[in-house]
Structure formats: structure tokens, C-alpha cells
Amino acid sequence: MIRVVVVDDEALVRSGFTMLLQAADDIRVVATATGADAEREIALARPDVVLLDIRMPEVDGLTVLDRVLSGGSPPVVAMLTTFDTDEYIEATLTAGASGFLLKDTDPGQLVQSVRALAAGAVVLSPGAARPMIGGRLSADRRAAEREIAALTDRERDVLALVSEGLSNAEIGRELYLSPSTVKDHVSTVLGKLGVTSRVRAALVAQLAGLERDRS
Template structure:
């Protein structure tokens, strides 16, 4: 059972997400909270995944994200936002969030996105992922020479794994795609993070985009 905490200042959003996710057989919303209650709720319930509003009037979502990451057993955190061009999204992703979801994500997609988060995948709301990865209207600068050099040090297999990480696949899904065990993929991901000098899959995904790995003509294994 995937345990989820939903943090949002709007009661309607909290109840809506709770109802949708609890309808899935393998997901349980164990708590909902406003920003000021978030850390205590997570400490108490020890969820696998936290869906965290990025803009709240009582406590800023980025502040809550930092506090959650400092916990001994930090959960996976995805940010909730109303706009796919939210100026804080890139900051959250670079600060360790595992992705972000638009609050109007289709109900039939929501449970699967939570499953992806719980499995270690990167989640960027499908409608908005291109805008965020391309840095529009605000976002990451183009890849610098150092990033390109780090990517150049990856093996062909590591570049293939990085491309699939950037597409949002979990370790198990990557393994199925390129015929490796999930454990082997995990080892490759660890090596990739070390070589790229980043702390999270999302940060690695952003480097993959900036250095052109997501361009169809550059994808490993493309015909």
C-alpha cells in the first residue's frame, strides 16, 4: 500500500485528491494538512509520497520541502501547482522535489503518477513537462561546458538509462525497456548521479534535456 499525505491550503483540493487516490486499491491517503501542519503530519504518518502545494499563505511550499528533506526518512515529494509556468517550479525541482503535478491533472492519471513517484520515477505533469524542461518562461540556462563534459563521461548504457530517467520511467520500467534488472538499473542511476554531480533524478533529467539527450536524433538506440 502506497501511503500518501496531501498538503494544500484549499480544503476542496485536499478532499478531491483524497477521494480520487483512495479509490485506488493500492493507495491510501493517510493524512491531509495545511502547510503549517505538514511536517508534523509526515512525522506522524511516515508516508511514501507527499503531494505538496507550492504556494500556500501560511507556510511557503519551498520551506516545507526543505524541512521534509531534512527528516531522517524523507518521503518522496512532488509539488502541486495551478500553473504549468509557475516560477517556483524550477526552484523546487533543483531543491530535490521528485516532480510536479498540476492540480487539474486528470483523475485517471493521478493514481498512476503517484505509483511512479513511489517507485522512484520522475513525474512532470504531461501537459506541462515540455514547458518546464525547456525553462519557459523562467528556467535553467543552456548546458554549460562542464555539464556537457560530465555527460560525455557517461558510458553508452548510462546515457541510455539517463534518457529514460528523464522521460520519467522508474527503475523497473527502465529495466523492462532495455532488458536489465531493476537492481542493475539502480546501480547505473547511482553512477550517473555521481558522475553528473547531482543529488536527484530530476536534476539529472534537467541536465539530460539541456545537453540534448532528449532530442529524438540524439537518443541512444534510435534508428
């Protein structure tokens, strides 16, 4: 059972997400919270995944993210936003968020995203990723392409699958590798790209237009 906490300042959003997620047999929403009580509720509920609103009036999502990830054995955190040009996206990315979802994400995709997050995958809503692809990073497209070119064929395959949101286990099944071998490849890729998270690596891959060669 995947344990989820939903953090949002709007009660309607919290109840709506809870209803959608609870319809899945393998997901349980163990708590909901506003920004002000998020840290306490997350500590009590000990979830696997936190869906966290970026913009909240009392305590904003970036503050909650920093506090949650600084604790021992933190959950996976994906940020929720209404805006596909939210200026906070890069800050939360740098702080360690594992994904970004627009609040109007299709219900079926929301459930699949939570499952992917729990499995260790990166989840990037196209609309939420667009500010990073189309903004500051657009000036670095050629640099991203050079960094991708420096990877081995196997590393490029691994990175392409990371950018598709696959977990290490799923990548292993695709490439006929053990999860531990995939983990080693991912670590090497992050080092070569000079990034510290799968999310940022996935954005570099998207920026460079990387796709897995399936020939």
C-alpha cells in the first residue's frame, strides 16, 4: 500500500485529490494538511509520497520541502502547481523535489504518477517542465547536447528511460540489467552531467531531445 499525504491550502483540492487517489486499490491517503501543519502531519503519518502545493499563504511549499527533506528517511515529494510558468519550479527542483504535477493532471495519470514516485521514478508533467525547458535552460541546449554526447550508449539508454519516468527496476527490465547495475549507471550519469538529482538529469535529457534508440 502506497501511503500519501496531500498538502494544499485549499480544502477542495485536498478532498478532490484524496477521492481520486483513494479509488486506487494500492494507494491510501493517510493525511491531508495545509502548509502550516504539513510538517507535523507528515511526521505523524510517515508517508511514502507527499504531494505538496508550491504556493500557500501561511507556509509555502519550498519551506515545507526543505524541512521535510532535512529529516531522517524523508518521503518522496512531488510539487503541485496550477501554473505552467511558476517561478518556484526551479527553486524546488534545486531543493530536491522528485517531480512536478499540474493540479489539472488527468485523474488516471495522477494515480500512475503516485505509483511511479513511490517506485523511485521521476515524474514531470509536461506543463510543469516547460518553464525549465523553455526558460533559462534553453540557452544551454548545445551544452546539454555536448554532455549527452559524452555518455556511453548504455548510459544514454539509461538516461532516456530516467527521463521517461521509469524507476531503476523498470529500467532494469527494459535493458535486461539488475537494479544495482542500473543504480550504478544512474550515479555515473549524474556525475558526468554535473547534476545532483534524477529530475534535473531528466530535464537535461529533455532539453537535448534525447530519446532511446529502440532499433
